[in-house]
Amino acid sequence: MAVALAGLAFLPGRCAAQSAGAGAADPQIVAALKEVSAQHIQANIEKLASFGTRSTLSANDASSLSAGRGIVAARLWIVSEFERYANACGGCLDVETYKFTEQPMERIPSPTEITDVYAVMKGSDSANSKRIVLVTGHYDSRNSSNDDAKGDAPGANDDASGTAVSLECARVLSKMKFPATIVFLTVAGEEQGLNGSRHFAQMAKDRGWEIEAVLNNDIVGGDKNSGQIPTVVRVFSEGLPAAATDKEIQRIRNLGGENDSASRQVARYIADIGRTYDAGVKPMLIFRLDRFLRGGDHSAFNQQGFAAVRFTELREDFHHQHQNVRTENGIEYGDLLKFVDFDYVARVARLNAATLASLALAPAPPANVHLLTKDLENDSTLTWEESPGGQAAGYEMLWRSTSSPEWEHSLKVGKVTRATLQISKDEVIFAVRAIDDAGHRSLAVVPVPER
Numbered sequence: 001m002a003v004a005l006a007g008l009a010f011l012p013g014r015c016a017a018q019s020a021g022a023g024a025a026d027p028q029i030v031a032a033l034k035e036v037s038a039q040h041i042q043a044n045i046e047k048l049a050s051f052g053t054r055s056t057l058s059a060n061d062a063s064s065l066s067a068g069r070g071i072v073a074a075r076l077w078i079v080s081e082f083e084r085y086a087n088a089c090g091g092c093l094d095v096e097t098y099k100f101t102e103q104p105m106e107r108i109p110s111p112t113e114i115t116d117v118y119a120v121m122k123g124s125d126s127a128n129s130k131r132i133v134l135v136t137g138h139y140d141s142r143n144s145s146n147d148d149a150k151g152d153a154p155g156a157n158d159d160a161s162g163t164a165v166s167l168e169c170a171r172v173l174s175k176m177k178f179p180a181t182i183v184f185l186t187v188a189g190e191e192q193g194l195n196g197s198r199h200f201a202q203m204a205k206d207r208g209w210e211i212e213a214v215l216n217n218d219i220v221g222g223d224k225n226s227g228q229i230p231t232v233v234r235v236f237s238e239g240l241p242a243a244a245t246d247k248e249i250q251r252i253r254n255l256g257g258e259n260d261s262a263s264r265q266v267a268r269y270i271a272d273i274g275r276t277y278d279a280g281v282k283p284m285l286i287f288r289l290d291r292f293l294r295g296g297d298h299s300a301f302n303q304q305g306f307a308a309v310r311f312t313e314l315r316e317d318f319h320h321q322h323q324n325v326r327t328e329n330g331i332e333y334g335d336l337l338k339f340v341d342f343d344y345v346a347r348v349a350r351l352n353a354a355t356l357a358s359l360a361l362a363p364a365p366p367a368n369v370h371l372l373t374k375d376l377e378n379d380s381t382l383t384w385e386e387s388p389g390g391q392a393a394g395y396e397m398l399w400r401s402t403s404s405p406e407w408e409h410s411l412k413v414g415k416v417t418r419a420t421l422q423i424s425k426d427e428v429i430f431a432v433r434a435i436d437d438a439g440h441r442s443l444a445v446v447p448v449p450e451r
């Protein structure tokens with residue numbers, strides 16, 4: 001089954017499909033994951049907490065900067081940290097800021113400058129460097145009152161932990177080379193209303209950035225409460241795409257596609273990565289945009305049509321989020337360093353780094369994937385265009401029962417752009433992904449019907 005010709009019909013009954021995993025581990029990625037350091041992560045989270053507050057509204061408090069307090073001091077430090085990694089890799093990272101002034105709105109009482117900080121590791125292959133994978137966390141924090149720009153808000157877990165994941169991924173992955181581009185982002189304004197990521201995602205769309213996946217890490221500190229499971233991280237993904245047109249929603253409704261947004265393919269990819277690499281933490285896929293009635297930065301990217309997921313620890317402790325630092329009736333409140341499990345953050349960073357590296361090494365997903373429906377038949381024929389960028393050595397068909405959360409079967413079909421399976425399209429969901437010589441897989445693409 002190594003070579004397949006266009007139009008050849010595959011008989012899964014006779015030729016057992018392989019299990020639908022992400023394939024063998026890449027030794028380069030395995031080595032990179034060993035570099036992820038809980039000590040570096042701890043030092044970075046401690047540094048972020050040391051700014052006292054990182055309230056977005058503290059940007060208007062100029063006097064705090066000289067005292068080493070506030071979000072501006074924190075931001076300048078993040079820039080310097082990214083620059084340190086850039087110097088260490090001979091300038092392989094471009095350190096940038098994206099700045100705008102948010103006019104008064106809910107939770108922004110006066111015009112406030114908001115600045116996102118990011119490092120771009122441009123892809124080494126000109127035919128693939130337009131493709132982007134992005135990791136993000138928010139560096140702003142808050143205490144009990146969202147209007148409080150002065151009081152302590154250490155934000156060690158929410159979200160110095162996610163900021164530290166972006167930083168550590170940048171430090172470790174900047175020692176490697178990737179054909180596609182990786183962006184390491186930290187945003188402000190999350191607590192005020194996702195302001196930093198809303199503007200950034202809009203900018204990315206306006207500039208035509210081809211972002212394949214956004215990994216948002218928010219509250220990945222592994223709070224040391226008795227209900228925590230320190231080997232599990234939740235991965236949230238949207239069902240109906242926020243940016244879907246009415247026509248697309250109608251198609252999703254007709255075909256049972258509510259479980260197959262591009263974001264959900266990213267989540268399934270992360271599940272594969274969790275099986276292929278020993279990050280020390282397993283992703284628990286949650287088929288829901290976010291935690292119940294709560295939100296996060298990935299949704300701002302979803303709004304612009306980008307695939308984006310959220311990583312969050314399993315068991316949150318609400319005494320330690322959005323709370324003034326205090327003790328009341330014997331209960332300690334506040335988002336303090338002592339509640340963060342730095343080894344856990346390192347495990348989550350490993351899962352992120354393995355996902356980013358795999359995607360940035362992999363070929364682009366195949367384009368224009370179609371399921372032919374002109375003739376009523378029990379076989380299923382898919383067609384697609386070659387993976388742009390010339391890295392694909394072949395393609396894999398994937399399928400699963402409509403009631404299965406993850407891909408159950410995969411079949412290598414060679415370097416073709418059409419394949420027929422003797423499986424009825426009525427009972428399964430299909431996808432196609434590209435694969436290179438070394439076994440790196442692209443994201444899976446679910447076909448649209450072609451009449």
Ligand SMILES: [Zn+2]
Nearest residue numbers: 158159218219
């Ligand atoms: Zn948060």
